[in-house]
């Protein structure tokens with residue numbers, strides 16, 4: 001069924017009796033050409049592009065719970081192409097271009113809203129850093145504008161400009177960045193993939209791999225054995241657990257990241273703001289809630305919930321930047337499990353096991369990557385070569401020395 | 417989370433800084449034939465288990481001692497806390 005304004009009006013007039021499920025609830029078949037583990041944004045996007053762009057057939061996505069129940073439905077929905085390093089920025093720019101055409105391509109309203117992201121700077125050194133990053137972005141075809149204090153004041157007059165410790169000296173504005181309705185991304189890709197014949201199999205947990213002579217033959221699941229020519233793992237925070245079933249140890253630690261939403265307010269914050277002197281970033285959802293977050297809790301966790309010190313830290317930073325927040329009530333908070341890599345950069349690569357592929361290590365920034373990660377994983381699965389924007393995302397880069405460390409923190413995942 | 421410090425008693429985890437897997441105590445022998453391989457694995461690869469995890473915490477806002485904390489990464493429950501010094505000596509390091 002195609003969605004359109006006409007369709008909405010027709011259904012409204014006929015009691016909404018004509019809507020059909022957006023995708024089939026498929027049962028597993030005995031074998032597939034491609035099995036993708038993980039029905040998050042990345043796994044569903046990979047299945048969609050594999051079928052739509054690379055002529056892939058007999059594809060299944062296996063999800064242990066329900067699609068969209070992982071990080072794709074837990075994140076703070078920010079998309080941007082404002083990385084600095086060569087290995088990264090072309091990839092994120094590719095991703096942002098895919099976001100720009102996504103809703104037309106999928107015939108699905110994902111509420112892609114390019115409302116602009118402002119990274120604030122509070123010192124001369126930070127301004128130099130922002131200028132350098134902005135130049136790198138522009139050289140890679142993205143957009144960046146350096147604002148002075150007055151420029152920031154025009155956009156956001158309510159910020160605390162004269163904080164004695166962290167005065168606002170300006171900001172780097174990335175106008176094409178913004179937010180997207182996160183669950184709609186999972187649902188839109190699921191619907192698109194389903195229409196191309198992909199089986200989306202929920203409540204199907206992968207519990208093991210069948211590997212013979214160094215080649216993968218299929219996966220053991222809670223719904224029985226499923227044979228496959230090629231298997232890709234795309235399970236975000238569960239990456240180490242799933243890949244350990246194939247005997248692999250990864251350069252990844254799992255950490256919890258929290259996010260929060262306030263009561264609904266009238267339109268207050270038109271874009272996305274990030275504080276440059278503490279761990280806080282904020283935007284406003286279309287329902288009116290302020291959506292905000294900060295840093296990961298900082299210790300290994302699979303709990304999908306965090307602890308109070310980080311709540312306190314985020315709220316303190318928020319009030320330091322936007323004093324008016326002091327009167328706002330927090331509605332709820334939640335957590336998701338991040339696959340933090342050793343240099344803060346992801347992996348889209350083959351593994352030492354023939355026919356087994358890995359997509360992971362997305363840290364807290366994999367939502368914006370969803371379209372490109374899906375596309376590049378599909379490219380790798382179909383052609384056995386990396387996509388031109390994802391050549392740096394190798395699993396063996398720590399061995400060869402080709403690390404991509406945007407923050408320059410070294411092998412300390414909780415600092416990335 | 418509350419970390420029951422062996423010397424100071426129960427302390428708020430916010431007083432501590434987290435380093436990671438307690439396997440970091442076992443620094444490889446730099447003179448061994450396979451040193452390059454061993455350092456790669458030591459530095460970059462992690463078991464990253466869901467369940468019991470032995471990990472290093474530094475009491476930065478306190479007595480500045482290193483602790484080995486055994487904690488469940490699924491529930492955040494802490495079941496054992498040792499001085500990293502004692503653990504290292506028991507493993508025959510630091511002589």
Ligand SMILES: Cc1cc2nc3c(=O)[nH]c(=O)nc-3n(C[C@H](O)[C@H](O)[C@H](O)COP(=O)(O)OP(=O)(O)OC[C@H]3O[C@@H](n4cnc5c(N)ncnc54)[C@H](O)[C@@H]3O)c2cc1C
Pocket residue numbers: 037038039040041042043062063064065066067068069070071072073074075076077078079204205206207234235236237238242257258259293334335336337362363364365366367368369
């Ligand atoms: C609080 C928070 C805020 C964030 N904010 C942003 C942001 O603003 N911008 C941004 O770009 N990124 C953000 N992220 C990161 C982003 O959400 C993730 O990097 C991204 O969603 C990960 O890819 P995914 O969607 O495929 O993961 P997921 O949705 O987690 O998908 C993985 C799926 O694999 C399934 N799975 C696991 N094990 C198995 C198994 N054994 N068998 C079968 N299935 C299995 C899981 O159930 C899950 O559904 C945020 C994350 C969090 C938690």
